[in-house]
Amino acid sequence: MKKTLLFPAYYLGTILPRLFHALGEVFIFIGDIIRYGIKPPFRFKLILEQMEFIGVNSLFIILLSGAFTGMVFVFQTGQAFFKFNAETITGSVVAIALGRELAPVLTALMITGRAGSAMAAQIGTMRVTQQIDALVALRVEPINYLVVPRVIASICMFPLMTGIFDMVGMLGGYFVGVGLLDINKGAFITNIEWYVRPDDIMSGLIKAFFFGFIASAICCYKGYFTTNGTRGVGLATTQAVVISFVSILISDYFLTVLLYNHA
Amino acid sequence: MLEIKNLSKSFGKQKVLDGLNLICKKHETTVIIGRSGEGKSVLLKHFIGLLRPDSGSVLVEGTDITKLHDKGLKKIRARFGYLFQDSALFDFFNVYENVSFPLREHTSLTEPQIREIVKTKLELVGLPNVENKKVHELSGGMRKRVGLARAIVLDPEIILYDEPTTGLDPVMTDAIGELIQKTQKELNITTILISHDISSTFKIADKIALLYEGKIILEGNKEEFTANTNPIVRQFLEGTCHGPMRMAL
């Protein structure tokens, strides 16, 4: 009885300090990323390698998921719009939904699942096998060497992949809308030109930039502070992906409010 | 000279080092022995500031490195070579890239010059022609040797070895022991080494220090150790589980 009554107090007393401690660590880590990111040496070769890993190697899954997302979205909304003879606006609705939400969010989730988990696992393995200690002993800043290139590559590649997702999504949507649902080709396109503004696409790319930063920082953070040997690496990887996913979805809401509340 | 004064270090509630004192003389080989889990690696990491103590000081030629930050620490670390317990080779690099890494980071040598130095160091550790091997293709003994080549590639004044022979067969253990002695003599350096292996310790040590329950309970040369009657020392030297030393489980 007493215990249940005290539960909220217990909760506040133990969980909150830990949460604040973790948050503090994250902010210090982000500060370090910026500090070592603007200080030489600038590691262009490592950045390019990471860009290849994060971007180029994700191309296929982005093409595939982009195309099918556009296709299913047109299929669903197109059928609904037919009911009140507004099917010609399907294209513009899908373009706006893709540009503002679906492309940046789904791209971020896909790349994080693939490349973010690898970041946490690689850096975590380096931590538990003392390779990070070895970097320090050899006077190489681990944040500068391991984390900064991954973060820079992510904030470049997340928007680029989002743009590609937009394009193949629209192509897939056009294929289903015009080819399958028989929406008038001219009207489908004219409506896109009429209703979709460059802002709708741009804002999605801005979101992708932030998602890239958030996901890569979280995944590197989780890897960097891995403890408890190889079991810890598995745990760090899982947590990195879960926390990144949740953070992407939560920050998406706030970015949306910031980007659109004046429109 | 390296001097550790009153060093204490805890992880959470676990007190690992408890007011430890130790002196390692220049150009000598100091061997630190002790059971596993006793805190030997923790102690070694304090020499180059990989861990910060809760209290106490670590003096390198009179400079207290526990008071130093980024720049000062880097200067001190430049004088050390560190062979980690599990070699800590970079697994995304091959052997050549591992050994040449410090040269690339800290010198402006040309590629042919780097190639030449790497070749010399790999020959010194008895591993010619392995430059293109991947890390996961190497045996435990080869890894230690490559780790040593990487540690000495910038010609340090002091080398720290964390269990260079653990997990190796007796022949390889002896070979690495001789390699450490050879490195010590040829480069005229200061060696600090962690070991479990009593016979190779007696062979190469100028001074032996026994770590027990967070303190160095005996420092001295081979003769002083063999003559000592402290039951804990006897138990460790004889390698028996019967005695006052509790088992670390």
Ligand SMILES: Nc1ncnc2c1ncn2[C@@H]1O[C@H](COP(=O)(O)OP(=O)(O)O)[C@@H](O)[C@H]1O
């Ligand atoms: N970074 C760390 N965090 C928490 N505990 C640690 C850490 N490093 C070492 N320890 C603990 O300190 C003790 C001594 O470890 P270590 O120095 O590795 O022993 P050994 O003498 O075998 O080298 C062990 O119980 C280990 O669990």
Ligand SMILES: [Mg+2]
């Ligand atoms: Mg150890």
